[in-house]
Amino acid sequence: MTRAEEQRLIQRAAAGDREAAEVFLRANQASLYAYMMRLCGRPDVAMDIVQDAFVRVLTNLNRFDPKYRFSTWLFTIARRLYLNSVQKMSPTFSSEVVGASIENSPVGYRSDSELGVAVRDDLQRALMSLSLEQREILILFHQQDWPIWLIAQHLEIPEGTVKSHLHRGRKRLKELITSRADTLRHVQEVWS
Amino acid sequence: MSAPAWGNDGRSRKPDGPEETREKKTGEIGARQLVDMYFDGTISPAARTALDAKLEREPELRREVRATKRVIEKLRAPVGAPDMSDEILRRVAEINGFASAKTRRRVWGARLAVAACLLGVLGTAVTLRTMYPEAPIWASDPAPVSDASGGPAAAHGARTITSAVDAIASKPAGGRHVIAAIPLRPALKLGGSAKYDPKLNWRVAPIPSLASGGAILPGTLAVFKPDGGETAMAVPGSALAGVIPEVGPATTIRPNRTEAVLKLDRPWWLWSVEEKPAPPAQSSAKSDK
Numbered sequence: 001m002t003r004a005e006e007q008r009l010i011q012r013a014a015a016g017d018r019e020a021a022e023v024f025l026r027a028n029q030a031s032l033y034a035y036m037m038r039l040c041g042r043p044d045v046a047m048d049i050v051q052d053a054f055v056r057v058l059t060n061l062n063r064f065d066p067k068y069r070f071s072t073w074l075f076t077i078a079r080r081l082y083l084n085s086v087q088k089m090s091p092t093f094s095s096e097v098v099g100a101s102i103e104n105s106p107v108g109y110r111s112d113s114e115l116g117v118a119v120r121d122d123l124q125r126a127l128m129s130l131s132l133e134q135r136e137i138l139i140l141f142h143q144q145d146w147p148i149w150l151i152a153q154h155l156e157i158p159e160g161t162v163k164s165h166l167h168r169g170r171k172r173l174k175e176l177i178t179s180r181a182d183t184l185r186h187v188q189e190v191w192s
Numbered sequence: 193m194s195a196p197a198w199g200n201d202g203r204s205r206k207p208d209g210p211e212e213t214r215e216k217k218t219g220e221i222g223a224r225q226l227v228d229m230y231f232d233g234t235i236s237p238a239a240r241t242a243l244d245a246k247l248e249r250e251p252e253l254r255r256e257v258r259a260t261k262r263v264i265e266k267l268r269a270p271v272g273a274p275d276m277s278d279e280i281l282r283r284v285a286e287i288n289g290f291a292s293a294k295t296r297r298r299v300w301g302a303r304l305a306v307a308a309c310l311l312g313v314l315g316t317a318v319t320l321r322t323m324y325p326e327a328p329i330w331a332s333d334p335a336p337v338s339d340a341s342g343g344p345a346a347a348h349g350a351r352t353i354t355s356a357v358d359a360i361a362s363k364p365a366g367g368r369h370v371i372a373a374i375p376l377r378p379a380l381k382l383g384g385s386a387k388y389d390p391k392l393n394w395r396v397a398p399i400p401s402l403a404s405g406g407a408i409l410p411g412t413l414a415v416f417k418p419d420g421g422e423t424a425m426a427v428p429g430s431a432l433a434g435v436i437p438e439v440g441p442a443t444t445i446r447p448n449r450t451e452a453v454l455k456l457d458r459p460w461w462l463w464s465v466e467e468k469p470a471p472p473a474q475s476s477a478k479s480d481k
Contacts, residue, residue, distance in 0.1 A: 015299060021284060025277045033273035047276060054280045059287045123266045142267045148232070167228045173267075174260045 001027060006070050014061035021058050028071055029054070031144060032078055038139045040082060041128050049085065053078035075144075076154060079136075086132075122184075126176035134169030137162055142170075223253055231260060 001009075012020035029050060036046040057064075057074050064073060127135050136155065140146040148166075152159040221229075226243040229235040235243065247254045 016288065018281065021281060022277060025280055029276055030273040034271040037271045038267070047274065051276050051280050051283070054276070055283045055287070058280070058284045123263070138267065142264050163232070166232070170231060170260060170263075174256070174263050177263050178259050
């Protein structure tokens with residue numbers, strides 16, 4: 001979607017056009033949910049925040065600053081909502097959805113698909129072990145394909161700091177996942 | 193990001209080991225930095241060649257890069273997102289409500305109409321401002337007006353002013369003689385007050401009747417003394433017939449300076465009349481004329 005198209009859609013949505021609002025929803029909800037899911041590790045919290053963020057944005061379109069992209073604004077609102085929710089409660093990551101099968105098996109998975117789920121769960125565990133800044137920067141850079149300068153603007157920190165967090169976070173994430181995979185492999189060998 | 197071409201042999205490497213120290217000393221780009229540049233997507237062709245060479249030599253580095261790539265791929269894997277559109281749109285509709293296309297067209301029509309009105313008002317204001325550059329912007333209380341003595345003659349009322357001055361000058365009263373009448377800006381609404389030069393603090397205020405008992409009638413120019421109330425000169429409406437159809441209820445005075453609000457053709461004009469004792473000879477000469 002070009003910026004001109006985005007502007008037209010925003011004007012239509014601000015004027016109460018349901019279809020225009022729906023276009024924004026369809027275009028952004030998956031990426032926002034993925035970002036929030038990886039950030040907080042809890043599907044229920046991620047859903048709540050995504051919904052709240054969209055409601056806020058779509059009911060305040062007249063306050064949208066056209067010098068930014070709509071998605072950037074949306075992510076900023078969602079991030080603030082997440083930080084507020086973190087202050088109210090400590091969202092601990094839930095393995096119910098991403099790794100339910102682990103509970104039923106001593107090894108943690110029984111099929112290839114479950115293996116995938118378990119590995120993804122490992123990724124989430126590892127992500128949650130990182131600091132919020134590292135986690136968020138990794139997600140925005142590698143999952144959302146945001147450039148460094150945009151992440152710096154979004155988080156209101158210098159680009160050098162973003163790079164530093166990115167490099168350390170990536171290294172740490174790899175170490176965490178590798179060490180957990182080694183442990184799982186060892187357990188699997190013992191049980192088989 | 194394409195996968196680096198690297199072999200299986202090579203030396204093992206520890207981060208920040210002697211090799212890295214050597215690289216720092218010699219100005220070479222370290223392996224860690226090269227890997228970061230590679231994953232950041234900022235690696236240059238030359239640096240990429242250097243990284244490939246390092247990966248050829250260092251299996252540990254190779255494993256690290258492979259593991260990091262796998263992690264990034266997992267991070268990029270899609271997360272099954274539930275469709276929340278209906279719920280979100282329902283909540284938005286509760287707050288804002290969605291308008292039908294017809295309603296939206298009406299809203300836009302109304303906005304355009306308002307914009308057109310505003311443009312019309314603005315255009316009128318600009319036109320009036322061009323025609324009457326000295327006019328006060330706000331007809332409020334008080335509104336600034338320049339000093340009467342320095343007020344420029346308004347071309348708009350020149351004929352009327354000349355006639356009025358002639359009429360006034362031909363009827364001296366109380367030993368005073370009007371020697372000049374300076375038109376100022378259009379005055380404010382009837383009965384209102386206006387502040388002129390802030391230093392002088394002149395004011396126009398409604399005066400329903402003269403201290404001497406005579407009323408200010410339409411068509412009469414009344415001039416007052418500065419110390420209040422007493423009539424210095426009153427020109428009957430007949431003398432100003434066709435010139436000043438209506439006299440405003442207000443005067444403003446300071447020594448040797450008199451003001452009156454007159455309604456001429458349409459706008460209210462503030463007139464300032466400076467008076468000085470008239471030489472008897474001149475006075476009689478004019479009277480003779």
